[in-house]
């Protein structure tokens with residue numbers, strides 16, 4: 466499944482106003498001057514964002530741009546508190562960034578719930594104002610108003626697995642074979658200019674895989690497309706290094722990739738990883754065996770993606786993903 470990454474939508478949000486406090490007095494048979502019994506107003510409803518891992522796009526919000534939480538009810542007689550206004554809960558996928566009108570980032574939602582706009586506070590009923598000098602206060606306060614905000618929601622790539630490799634190694638081909646998405650694939654370097662996201666699912670687990678542009682030696686110094694797009698894989702749980710096994714020195718390619726990743730952020734090197742040697746159709750068994758010995762420390766897979774042979778990379782991703 467191919468996922469649209471550059472989802473962006475504008476929402477108009479308003480939390481509820483607080484209800485007013487009430488002014489009332491006890492009126493009961495045989496009690497002539499009953500005291501004050503005006504209840505407090507209810508609080509206004511909140512606007513809450515809730516990260517829902519089942520969502521992968523913002524599409525469900527496309528047709529509803531205005532969200533208003535309920536107002537608190539006014540306080541009532543007999544010290545009855547007005548009901549609080551109804552909250553509005555907006556579900557968003559993990560990786561949703563909330564920005565203000567001018568594009569400044571306010572929140573980066575990865576998990577959990579966040580109260581974004583508090584509702585107005587309910588006003589106080591006159592029973593709060595009773596004192597020894599004023600037994601029949603005619604004072605109550607108004608509820609405060611709710612807050613209003615225009616925000617822009619942007620979905621940033623959150624992938625579970627990142628594909629890393631030199632240009633032309635077959636990363637986009639792998640994404641296509643595993644997820645059925647249709648990234649651009651071609652026999653020249655830097656075909657992929659923007660990251661692609663696809664979803665691999667076995668019916669139970671859903672794993673999001675990101676294919677990022679190719680990395681070359683010196684990417685950290687701005688060579689090729691640079692390496693700023695590595696931000697998209699900062700949060701992945703694991704990395705699949707895709708290497709063209711027919712290249713002259715696959716091991717030094719692996720070293721270069723790790724070096725460039727480490728320059729971007731050392732933490733990327735601590736992630737679980739698999740090394741996929743692709744294009745086995747272009748080499749003989751002897752080279753394959755040699756590589757097996759050189760890379761004996763790694764989780765190694767071999768594939769000829771062009772021949773639809775994904776080796777056991779899918780199986781390894783699924784297994785590794787489950788491990789803590």
Ligand SMILES: Nc1nc2c(ncn2[C@@H]2O[C@H](COP(=O)(O)OP(=O)(O)OP(=O)(O)O)[C@@H](O)[C@H]2O)c(=O)[nH]1
Nearest residue numbers: 632633634635636637638655656657679769770771
């Ligand atoms: N012979 C052979 N060619 C392959 C194999 N897998 C992919 N290719 C070819 O290699 C070329 C590059 O594949 P892509 O999937 O576009 O590579 P990429 O790593 O995404 O490249 P960039 O987006 O440029 O970084 C294409 O012409 C593919 O058809 C393979 O197993 N064997």
Ligand SMILES: [Mg+2]
Nearest residue numbers: 636637656657
């Ligand atoms: Mg590509």
